Amino acid sequence: MNKWTKMTQGMDQLARKSNEDIFLSRTPSVVWPSDVVRNDVTTNKNSDSNQILKHVLTDIASRSTVHGISNIVSSKSIYTRLVWILAFLACLGLVVYQLVKIFVLYASFPTQTTYKLGRHSDFPSVTVCNNGYAEYDYSYTHLVENMLVNCKYAQVNGSCETPSSYVSSKYGTCFTFNPPNYLTKISGLHGGITLELNLETHQQRNIEYGMRFTVHDMNTFPFPFEKGITVSGGDVGYISITSRQIKRLGGDYGDCQNEKQIYGRIYTSKACSQLCWEELLYDECSCIDPDLDSLLWQVGNITGSNCYNKIIGDPSPCYLRARELYLSPERRNWCDCPLSCRENIYSLKLTRHQWHTGPNVRLYLDKVCEQIYNSSPFSCELASLYSDSFREAGDNFMKVVIYLQDSAREIVEEEPLYQRSQMLADIGGSLGLFIGASVLSLGEVIEVFTAIFCRRKNSHQTNSN
Structure with a gap:
């Protein structure tokens, strides 16, 4: 092989290698026929x-x-x-x-209000206070056993239990009866509670002789000063009770209180508000509001003076500062006292006439001296009344009948x-x-x-x- 032939073969090999490189550069990957078929099948399936x-x-x-x-x-x-x-x-x-x-x-x-009639389920508690101590004389306290001559439920003698008592900042000793629920089935004068009372006027300085009566739910704070009714001495008073029960939904439908207690008593919005004010006043000034029948006095055994000036009768500067603090927005928000979810509202109506007159007064006086004081008329604590006129002696006693006017009551209920x-x-x-x-x-x-x-x-x- 000559030199020219070898050169020609080398150039042919170089050309073939160059063509292969160009082909490979233009075709980055080799697609096999099986792959093409598989892709076509996948596309068809999708x-x-x-x-x-x-x-x-x-x-x-x-x-x-x-x-x-x-x-x-x-x-x-x-x-x-x-x-x-x-x-x-x-x-x-x-x-x-x-x-x-x-x-x-x-x-x-949203809520709607429905009105319907229903029977009373409980006879309300009855609280009685001696009105003769509008300004309380702390040196003397009336005893329940001396004031209560007779008590009857539904005209039955001896059917009353011994009442509970508390000391009021306005009236001195007050006592509360909790009549049995069977009285709710007997409306009118033949039902209810009958009281004969000895006012002990010989111990009083106030000439406005009488007793203050109020009714309220059992185990709630009574408000004889604001919600009571007065029967004068010497009268027979008939106090009829009508009531309305209010049921509120509470929860998502509105703010109301259902299970809370205050000093061991059932919650009421009025008691909550008054106690909020009294606690603030006592903390700031160590005195009580004379315009209210103090609830703290009933439950806390506090000893506080009158917040008013005794000479001119004006509020003390401390009282005015406490009142301004109580009425401030911050304190109003702190005193959170929503309405009760279930509340009974009582209305009282009084009719009366004169009781014992003439010689009958002396006979009743003899009975009281023997029954209450266990003494003869002339050694009795009420002996001074024998020298008074029949009318003045009669002012020392009264009789009151407190009864349900009707066995039915109005029920106001919130419903969704x-x-x-x-x-x-x-x-x-x-x-x-x-x-x-x-x-x-x-x-x-x-x-x-x-x-x-x-x-x-x-x-x-x-x-x-």
């Missing part, structure tokens, strides 16, 4: 899966119970389909608007105005009116989501293979 999903969704929509959807799917004309789409969207907007109004109304927890059942009915009505949907339409929604989920799951498995 396409088939989409077609199946589209067919399933179209089938569900064509038989949907929701008005408008089937018409949108089945319409052949694009204009008809557009009209149905706009109509459906308009109705869907109205449904959303109605649902928002329904939920807002339900979330506001918009309850959950009504809300569900309104939701169903709105969905049915505008788009024809119902609870069973949820099955179609579940069916749609199931079809989409299955398609995605199958597509994922296909891509994995």
Whole structure:
């Protein structure tokens, strides 16, 4: 082989290598026929899966119970389909608007008030105070056993229990009866409680002889000064009771107190407010408000003077500062005293006439001296009354009958105005009116989501293979 032949062969080899490099540079990867076939199969499978999903969704929509959807799917004309789409969207907007109004109304927890008649379940407690001590003389205390001559329930002698007593800042000794509940079945004068009382006027400096009566729920604070009624000495008084029970819902429907107690007594809004003021006044000034029958005095055994100047009767500077503090916004928020969830409101009406007159007064005086003081008339504590006129002696005694005017009472009750059942009915009505949907339409929604989920799951498995 000559030199020229060898050179020619070398150039041919170099050309072939260059062509191979150019081909490889233009073709970054080699696609084998099997790969092309596999990709075509995957694409076909995905396409088939989409077609199946589209067919399933179209089938569900064509038989949907929701008005408008089937018409949108089945319409052949694009204009008809557009009209149905706009109509459906308009109705869907109205449904959303109605649902928002329904939920807002339900979330506001509206109430309505109903009035009805019901029987009394409990006879109220009766608190009695001697009105002769408008300015209390702390040197003397009336004893219940000296004041109570006779007590009867439903005209039955000896049926009363011993009353409980407390010391009032305005009236001195007061005592409370808790009559049995069977009295609620006997309305009128033949029911209730009858009291014969000895006022012990010989121990009093006040010429306004009489007794103060008030009724209230058992184990609540009495307010004889503000809610009581006075029967004068020498009279027979008939006090009729009418009541109204108020029931409040509380919770989401309003703020009311149900189970709280104050100093071992059942909560009332009035007692809470008064105690809030009294506690502030006593902490600031160590005195009590003379315009109130002190509740702290009843339960706390406090010893405080009158907050008013005894000479001129004006409030002390400390009292005025405490009052300004109590009325400040910060203190008002601190004194949180909502209304009771269940409350009985009592109204009293008094009719009266003169009791013992003439010689009958002396006979009754003899009875009281023997029964109460265990002494003869002339050695009795009431002996000074024998020298008084019949009218003056008669002012030392009184008789009172306290009874239910009627066995029925008015019940005022808060009730939910918009309850959950009504809300569900309104939701169903709105969905049915505008788009024809119902609870069973949820099955179609579940069916749609199931079809989409299955398609995605199958597509994922296909891509994995």
